[in-house]
Amino acid sequence: MITIKSPYEIECMRCAGKVAGQALAAAGAMIEPGVTTHDVDMAVRKVIADNGMIPSFLGYGGFPAAACVSINDEVIHGIPGKRVIKEGDLVKIDVGATYKGYHGDTAGTFACGKITPEAEKLITVTRQSFYEGIKFAREGQKLSNISHAIQKYCEDNGFSVVRKFVGHGVGANLHEDPEVPNFGEPGHGPRLRAGMTIAIEPMVNAGTYGVRVLSDGWTVLTLDHALSAHYEHTVLITDGDPVLLTLPE
Numbered sequence: 001m002i003t004i005k006s007p008y009e010i011e012c013m014r015c016a017g018k019v020a021g022q023a024l025a026a027a028g029a030m031i032e033p034g035v036t037t038h039d040v041d042m043a044v045r046k047v048i049a050d051n052g053m054i055p056s057f058l059g060y061g062g063f064p065a066a067a068c069v070s071i072n073d074e075v076i077h078g079i080p081g082k083r084v085i086k087e088g089d090l091v092k093i094d095v096g097a098t099y100k101g102y103h104g105d106t107a108g109t110f111a112c113g114k115i116t117p118e119a120e121k122l123i124t125v126t127r128q129s130f131y132e133g134i135k136f137a138r139e140g141q142k143l144s145n146i147s148h149a150i151q152k153y154c155e156d157n158g159f160s161v162v163r164k165f166v167g168h169g170v171g172a173n174l175h176e177d178p179e180v181p182n183f184g185e186p187g188h189g190p191r192l193r194a195g196m197t198i199a200i201e202p203m204v205n206a207g208t209y210g211v212r213v214l215s216d217g218w219t220v221l222t223l224d225h226a227l228s229a230h231y232e233h234t235v236l237i238t239d240g241d242p243v244l245l246t247l248p249e
């Protein structure tokens with residue numbers, strides 16, 4: 001069931017989202033050679049705790065950290081630890097914060113130092129595919145119009161979109177209805193209504209779209225070990241332009 005959020009619920013999500021956005025920005029700004037993925041997680045925890053909020057991911061399904069940190073061919077759900085980030089790495093960070101029981105969920109991809117032109121293009125296309133998608137994040141649109149726009153933009157630029165993992169509704173639950181795929185034909189799925197809140201999150205691969213889950217039960221890798229990028233905001237559908245709830249300010 002897709003819930004329509006009340007003004008109170010939207011306000012809580014706006015607060016949670018802003019802090020999630022700030023945590024992501026702080027984590028992204030610290031990426032440099034020598035930083036560990038654990039350091040990134042600690043920075044995320046600090047921003048969320050300093051704002052009196054709760055990290056949405058910590059303990060979710062048993063996940064052991066506040067941030068997912070995924071490097072190069074890791075797509076999503078990387079577990080922070082001792083891994084040292086190196087020059088040239090592509091670092092995906094995914095963050096959630098909870099305020100009064102409501103979640104904000106956001107992710108981005110950050111370059112460590114100098115990266116290849118292809119990696120630069122992958123980051124740019126992944127981010128832009130989100131903005132292509134949200135052109136259809138409007139009341140009255142069919143959900144898959146977003147999905148189709150994301151897929152088309154990525155594929156037109158020579159990349160592929162992950163099929164196995166998708167965006168999602170978000171609110172009182174970190175993951176709730178509807179599923180928000182980054183692929184598909186237009187004109188399908190539920191019709192969007194004002195007050196729906198969805199996490200739109202293109203996961204884009206430089207090679208094929210296939211992925212597999214590592215033996216740690218979490219980390220998702222590209223099957224061909226090509227690079228992957230990720231970009232996500234929590235989006236509020238309104239009777240006008242969509243509102244990004246996870247901007248840092």
Ligand code: MG
Binds near residue numbers: 105167
């Ligand atoms: Mg998400």
